[in-house]
Amino acid sequence: xxxxxxxxxxxxxxxxxxxxxxxxxxxxxxxxxxxxxxxxxxxxxxxxxxxxxxxxxxxxxxxxxxxxxxxxxxxxxxxxxxxxxxxxxxxxxxxxxxxxxxxxxxxxxxxxxxxxxxxxxxxxxxxxxxxxxxxxxxxxxxxxxxxxxxxxxxxxxxxxxxxxxxxxxxxxxxxxxxxxxxxxxxxxxxxxxxxxxxxxxxxxxxxxxxxxxxxxxxxxxxxxxxxxxxxxxxxxxxxxxxxxxxxx
Numbered sequence: 001x002x003x004x005x006x007x008x009x010x011x012x013x014x015x016x017x018x019x020x021x022x023x024x025x026x027x028x029x030x031x032x033x034x035x036x037x038x039x040x041x042x043x044x045x046x047x048x049x050x051x052x053x054x055x056x057x058x059x060x061x062x063x064x065x066x067x068x069x070x071x072x073x074x075x076x077x078x079x080x081x082x083x084x085x086x087x088x089x090x091x092x093x094x095x096x097x098x099x100x101x102x103x104x105x106x107x108x109x110x111x112x113x114x115x116x117x118x119x120x121x122x123x124x125x126x127x128x129x130x131x132x133x134x135x136x137x138x139x140x141x142x143x144x145x146x147x148x149x150x151x152x153x154x155x156x157x158x159x160x161x162x163x164x165x166x167x168x169x170x171x172x173x174x175x176x177x178x179x180x181x182x183x184x185x186x187x188x189x190x191x192x193x194x195x196x197x198x199x200x201x202x203x204x205x206x207x208x209x210x211x212x213x214x215x216x217x218x219x220x221x222x223x224x225x226x227x228x229x230x231x232x233x234x235x236x237x238x239x240x241x242x243x244x245x246x247x248x
Contacts, residue, residue: 038125050132058096065119074115105135107193141194141228155187160206163199176211
């Protein structure tokens with residue numbers, strides 16, 4: 001009888017152990033929906049549109065961990081830099097160090113195109129740029145457009161687009177561009193930080209990175225001078241909530 005009780009206790013002990021093990025089994029979490037949104041800009045130092053900037057170091061903060069892809073080919077700094085800048089992503093921050101001496105009374109643009117992506121899913125933040133000025137005013141005029149391949153009318157990706165205020169035909173072979181941008185995967189570009197005036201626009205492959213045309217490089221041009229301007233407009237707010245109050 002005593003031996004039977006021992007077997008019974010042993011059986012219950014094994015049974016309880018198995019039950020406890022089953023209760024402790026951990027399933028794999030679902031993980032939630034896939035992230036399909038690009039990083040969101042939070043702040044920067046200097047701030048967007050800052051004037052009288054003296055430091056050549058810039059910090060840009062976002063809402064999630066990120067990376068910067070193909071810096072040498074996608075990120076464009078205007079006016080063009082002779083020395084390659086340092087651009088590094090660390091966590092939620094991008095640090096930029098300009099290695100050329102800052103010019104006085106000049107608007108600078110750091111155009112990332114689609115180089116900024118979130119770290120996990122690689123969602124691109126397309127068209128992000130930061131503008132600041134070393135002088136009292138910020139030049140804010142822009143010229144936007146699309147570059148297409150003449151042979152097949154497909155978007156011309158990664159082309160350097162630049163403008164000259166010097167409208168002489170010889171400028172493209174002898175002078176670096178005044179302001180520059182690059183085309184994205186759709187062939188789109190925006191040249192930023194322009195002063196009022198007339199400009200000639202060119203696009204080229206710029207294989208040797210000297211910011212003007214050499215005869216071995218593909219080139220395109222717009223045959224008219226462009227004069228960007230601004231026009232103030234007033235828009236009436238017609239969005240109202242159900243109770244009649246302003247919904248904005």
